[in-house]
Amino acid sequence: MTEKATVESLLDPATDTPPALMCSIARSLCVVGERWTFLILREAFWGSTRFSEFRDRLGIAPDVLTDRLATLTEAGVLTREPYQEPGRRVRDAYRLTPAGRQLQIVLGALQQWGDDHLPPPGGPTVTRRAPDGRPVHIGFIDPDGHEIPADEVEFARTANYPS
């Protein structure tokens, strides 16, 4: 990982990547694992679309933001759409793609863990609710849509797992 690891480079047999770096978690982290990326995504979920919104809300350096937005756009997590307010010039809006929206589960899981184990004074800062108003949590689910307790889930490497 001396150079910036891309998904392509991890999967390229020519690079002698340690096998353990090739799993789905490592590939996801190539896209979303750099510093600031999850926070940028969080802002995108709250509705930020413009460069200056991300920069101002997060206090991130502009060159780093440029880099992260490019990585996310190339990976298909965000799209750039030309966008024009009346009487303003055209500019780009960064919006979540369907693939990006599916990262909501990852963000929600991080949020849930932080609420449970690093509680802020004053209680949680965000709630997740079903249409009927009841609280929603994140967990493992079987094909019928029923929760499976975490300690009953069996993880197994497939034949395709890098040895």
Place this chain on the structure above:
Amino acid sequence: MTEKATVESLLDPATDTPPALMCSIARSLCVVGERWTFLILREAFWGSTRFSEFRDRLGIAPDVLTDRLATLTEAGVLTREPYQEPGRRVRDAYRLTPAGRQLQIVLGALQQWGDDHLPPPGGPTVTRRAPDGRPVHIGFIDPDGHEIPADEVEFARTANYPS
């Protein structure tokens, strides 16, 4: 974020942290958001407990590994336990705490997203199965244990959300 952001520093009113950095996601990322951390946790879930196991499986630099293990131990995600093989000297084993085991949902969500959107050639490298053998996925669940589709979940900032 010029110095290493700790959970304590984010919550300390004396530091003028941008408010958006104080949510549960940001606090979780102080613990698990640094480079290598998720991969170390993945190895811990697969059963690695010793310094050399993490180092050799991941190819991580030993000084970085020392730092990450210390961060995770201080945050209560791992514990150090003295451990002795017969005929060997005592050494420390790093094991997941209950709080650490709950990160399985975050890792599973990353894995699921990678399998869905950055598919490896040859199919998924890991499966998640219920005791009856059926596949398990990760998603939103109501208090009765029934799945809620992601697009029906409403996220709302509470009064405690930093403005």
Place this chain on the structure above:
DNA sequence: CCGCCTGAGTAGGTAAATCCAACTTAGCTA
């Protein structure tokens, strides 16, 4: 047309994190 304003970056220098290889240390064994 001309100068000004604004959003969206780019550039340059500094600080910090990472990487890599070599070295140290503490117990056990011979």
Place this chain on the structure above:
DNA sequence: TAGCTAAGTTGGATTTACCTACTCAGGCGG
């Protein structure tokens, strides 16, 4: 007492992040 090994530590080079200032393009007012 010397050697072996796991678990780090240390020093120096490289990469990444940070921060400030600057550029660039389009729209607007005059």
